[in-house]
Amino acid sequence: MRTVFFTGAISLIIITGLSIYFFGLGYVFLIILILLFLVGLYDVIQKKHAILKNFPIVGHFRYMFEAISPEIQQYFIESNTDGRPFSRNLRSLAYRRAKNVNDTHPFGTQRDLGGEEYMALRHSIYAVKPVTEEPRVTIGCQDCKQPYSASLLNISAMSFGSLSSNAVLALNKGAKKGGFYHNTGEGGISNHHKEGEGDLVWQIGTGYFGCRNEEGNFDEKKFKEKSRWPQVKMIEIKLSQGAKPGHGGVLPGVKNTEEIAEIRGVKPGKTILSPPSHTAFTNPKELIAFISKLRELSGGKPVGFKLCVGRTEEFVNLCKEMVAQHVWPDFITVDGAEGGTGAAPLEFSDSVGLPLEPALIFVNGTLEKYHLRQHIRIIASGKALTAFSIIKNIALGADLCNSARGFMFSLGCIQALRCNTNECPTGVATQKESLTRGLVVSDKSERVYNFHKNTIHAVQELLGATGHTHTSEISIHDLVKGDEMVKLANRYFPDTVNTQV
Known part of the structure; x- marks a missing residue:
């Protein structure tokens, strides 16, 4: 686009000059072209706006539409609250926090307070001053030799391949500065992850990218070597994800460059389809054994798994196996069906899997029932963008949150x-x-850091409003409609959910 801009601009100036010389046309047109050329030149040089840098001059039209009056925007384009999957209000909040500018909202709420999706915090008339130190959560059970202290908000799984090299590097540098972790996604650990020096959660998917043999199965030797890198703090086995549970990941051939293919151990240029399930295990007993194996191979680092809840009885059976073997993961990442940055068939993204709220209640309640909750941390993943979404997820059973699209917004x-x-x-x-x-x-790495810092600050302010000083004190009863959530859980999972969440 930039080459087209320079070529077109210079050509137009030459043609205009010749027209003036031969046909006596006015100089106004030439002056306008020169001004546009200067604007375009500035767009290419500046570093703040990727849209303007990639699309000189043309990119300004997007910002012009943003400046259209609210009435025209509401009736002809998009209202502030009905955008999907994230409304304009939520996107704007992420942008403002990433830019470290005023994030307040004028003229009251625009939410439908009577809608079915409405949920809010029950604040206290004895609110306390927000704590200044960020609450953190230690992950690691009795079998873990290298427990990890995690932030309340971290970067969810997005692979290099799905994201660009600059995006991965900016995310990791922001994580390094802010003291939070960066999940690699199933695409493996790239040089861009390592260059940023931020804490990593290495996700192992069904394709075993980065630790696979020629047949595409799990390679213990490769895993042992990479899992012991100091930058890798935790290991996450990906069972399923909210965007396409039971489907497997997809990397289009146009994104499968030679660099990405080398990292993943595949051939470049071909569309890569991850299998829908693992080959290293096929039942609960084998999955628990695989968790123990990864913990041992990694030198005792925290090992967990990620899933979008589907058949609840399978999770119950898994918990029973944990009790039988007296072995359990250090953490479980619960992904809601509404989550996911990955591309997927519409039927999978819209119609498969449990939404995050009931899934959190179910997982938390089931772990409580089998006396496993005190050993296992729960990480919530699914549209966690605001401080309230973090507090809400914790109230419903999580210990901390991952966000993918929130950090994508911070990148621009x-x-x-x-x-x-x-x-x-x-x-x-x-x-x-x-x-x-x-x-x-x-x-962009600075914006990633700012987004995290300002969102955590907002979490601390919400905690103070509820009269609490740490997220461990939050419960489902701190939510308006919290009782309704308990009733919902009992309705669908009467045999597995402890109502005293």
């Missing part, structure tokens, strides 16, 4: 919904170098 994602096309205009979810160049790591 505009929700263009082109993640699966390799044409992401902001350089976040693409492997096109011409687009990736627009994402300036030094600027």
